[in-house]
Amino acid sequence: MPAVHVPDQFNIASYFIDRNLELGRGKNIAVHEDGRRLNYEQLSEMVNRCGNGLRSLGLEAENRVLMAMPDSAEFVAVFFGAAKIGAVPVPVNPASKPEDLLYFLNDSGARAFLVQEDIWPQIAPLLPRAPELRHVVVLPAVPAQQKNISVETPKGVRYSFHSLSDLSKGAPGNLEPAATSKDDIAFFLYTSGSTGGPKGAVHLQHDMLISTELFSRSVLEFSEKDIAFSASKLFFAYGLGNGSYFPFSVGAGTVYCPLRPKPETILDYIEAFRPTLFFSVPTLYAAMLQVPDKKDLSSIRYGVSAGEALPAEIYTRFQERFGVSILDGIGSTEMLHIFISNRPGDIRPGSSGKLVPGYQAKIVDDSGKEMPPGEIGNLWISGDSAAAFYWRKHERTKQTMVGDWLVTGDKYYIDPDGYFCYCGRADDMLRCSGQWVSPVEVENVIVSHPAVLESAVVGAEDDDGLTKPKAYVVLKQGARAPAPDELRAFLKEKLTSHKVPRWFEFVGELPKTATGKIQRFKLRNP
Template sequence: MKDDDIRLSWWERNQRIEALSLPNTLPDMLAEAAGRWPNQIAYNFFDRGETRTFAQLRVEVRRLADALQQLGIRHGDHVAVMLSNRIEYPITWLALAEIGAVMAPIVLSSTPREIHFFISDCEARFLVVEEPELRTRSMRPGEGPLPPAENVIFVGPVEEHRSSPRYDTLVAQGSADFAPLRAPTANDPVNIQYTSGTTGLPKGAMLSHRYWIIGAAATMEFFGIDHVSALSVSPFYYIDAQAFALKALYSGARVDFSPRPSINRFVDWLYQNQTSVTWLTEQVLELPPRPEERAAGVKLFLGYSQSVETIKRTLERFGAPTRELYGATEFGGGAAVPLVVEDPAILGTCGVPLPFRRLRIVREDGREAVPGEVGELWVSGDGLLQGYWKRPEANADFLADGWFRTGDLFVQDDRGYYSIVGRIKDMIRRSEENISALEVEQVIKDFPGVLDSAVVAVPDPEREEEVKAYILMAPNLEPPSFEEILSHCRERLAPFKVPRYLTFVDEFPYTPSEKVAKKQLTAGVDDLRAGAWDARDQIQR
């Protein structure tokens, strides 16, 4: 098939997909799934032995929704959820959606400082959590921004706080004949999904029912995926696992959720569950080949910024194609490479727009780029984020006339395919985690005697990028040990944000606006590790 024919056929297919009749809300989608595939397994948390069929899922969701509504959760309420990967997580999310409430997921490795920020920022009236997560952090209901005991719902075993509601008790008390006091609508928010940004602390992206339904339909229909098994290795507080959960409701697929990401167990999980679709864990290609790789039966790997060489190696090892799926929290999927494409030059791109998405590349001067010119990618379409929670300045910066400014630098070739060439945002991507350099800098600058700090990305073959911190001490002060700085960071940052490389400097180059000139700081340095303390390997590089 010629390139023009491929793009034309997928443009026509996108139009057909956009004309489909879709459910209005997540409760509608769950009801349809339970009616069409009642006895098929929807969710399988295989490490815990927890499964639910579509029919069982809907019954438990509605019983929990009824109990939560009786507890006082109302349409529009914000509920913070901090759980490990377990069946109660998606059930809680879907139950809140039935009420019209909004889930605000909290990263499980968050420090007390970060937890306080999330709960305070999103104004959560309720918290759903496993008790050990509070106990090990010496946090108690009702202290600081944490909701009172009667509004903290515990999942799993409880040693203290026995007066707080329990998940199991609520499900047992609730009725499957649930009726919301106010029914949710397509444009009601269902998530406040925190995403790191260059403004420092995370921003809460408000995602609607429509956002999730569009995302599920666009991906499943674009790739022609139906009635398959998908493996999710992402924690459920991240958007990838949530997206898989809803793709199951849309298509009748079974989703197998791993307890946590693991390179060494990835192939075992594929083989054990006979996975059809999953995100590619690229580091697995560095492990010795195993016969289980082809026996797993994978039909499609989804990838982000995969090289042509990686795509080739994956096909050789697993016998399955890898296709780019470019996206972001704010708009879900934006572009993808069609399955029918075989040209290596196209496989290395981000492909063509997904259904419901329009793309444009805008130059620095505000004019639209022509093919071959680099500019910022803007995305528009149905079901984008509704804005950032309580961040009017960010909304003004990132949302312009219905277009979301991604901060990613793109180029379109003369055949119409889009490719990412870099990022405007001062972000670091470490092991698939997005880290705000500014947030890490702010924590380091809180250390006594630190005058300024600059955090940059260091290319890394295993983790994509590592975190390096340059530290400027106040004059005439003896620098602290690197371990003191690291201990300070570990108390205030999730583990994946803590710098690996640290170095002290005598001065910083600054821009006219008094910001560290990071390009000048790192210009001409072939190896950013050189001369820095390596916290992982405990050596001076």
């Protein structure tokens, strides 16, 4: 695949927002929300007003803007408005604990903090401990309802306090983009913390365009006629592409749901807005299968899954029930989006698919030596959408970003047909009876039992101090818990004996990150 050309002067707001007006797409519907639709002309004006509003606060190039905001047109307006003036948007999960939001404020050194009003009372008392903060801007938890915020202006504080509607309402609707370079800092995205504390991955202006051309355009074949709906939220690297710059790159539409992604809510949104591309994570795909009501998903040409490996059993059940094939893939916050994926006409359930053209990958041992096909090793990936470094984390940057290569921390092997098969995180792999055991392989077989919804497998020591697999199992709604011997007999038909769990523990739910990844380390150390 030819290299993606990015002009030396490049600004993401200019390309993904303004360009749609230049190409005559101004009347295309850009954003679909419950109770509101906005075309590209209206969205562009919102971006400009937010950018001018932020500039009126004195924000300058490379000042960080922390965003704890719901999925909405306002999220897009703040994100691209900040980028348009050369500031650096830093979206984070609005459901984060107050202490975590304080960490994000101080780690990023944000000068401005955009926060939805329902979490303001919890975070406000902590802000005296954020010395670099200068401005707070509050907005409703469901912006499309366009209600006034009910938060009182705090007294005796050293930061200015505004509502987003007031800040942007009086600002001009025109804004020239900052003359940013393609290699200037554009935005931060914090890792989900599945392997430790969150790290701010610093992305440059060109990264979005690379990811768009390599995956969105070439694999998904996004077009102006598409409507995207991402159950994964915009603060998440995966959701940011799905729900903003992928559809914006072609003048397509996107659906925003500011509510928690419960399966019933998501299915109702699909019926109401009729998206053509749906993006989610394996946990939600499995949960959607548990909703008893018959739902019409016929508008969806493909589902896309990432964040955790999609079990073949979930793929098959979903395709049989809804008639929708799911393209499973692997991406990362550091690489911005998906770099290995199944694709239309080339799907192997249970695998992550094949390398997306434009990226490079290799499977290596712990010394960095390449492994032969079929051998389990460490996945390293290379591509121009990679983050430049971790913010204020020099040692972690050196450990993870080795020359042109990103050390993903994932264990993989390549099967004889060239499909990449996920075995788990490097620190999740088990050594049992002198042999490696992939927790993902065992989990996928457990999930194929008709009573099981989800499973997570970790290592536990027996009375002799030897490591054996232990399975935590979540049952389907109303299902009877199978006896351990029954479950063990079921697994022995499909797994070699050293992979069959010694113990089973039935639980109501599994610990997960905000982006849906199972946190097996919490099960190893409950």
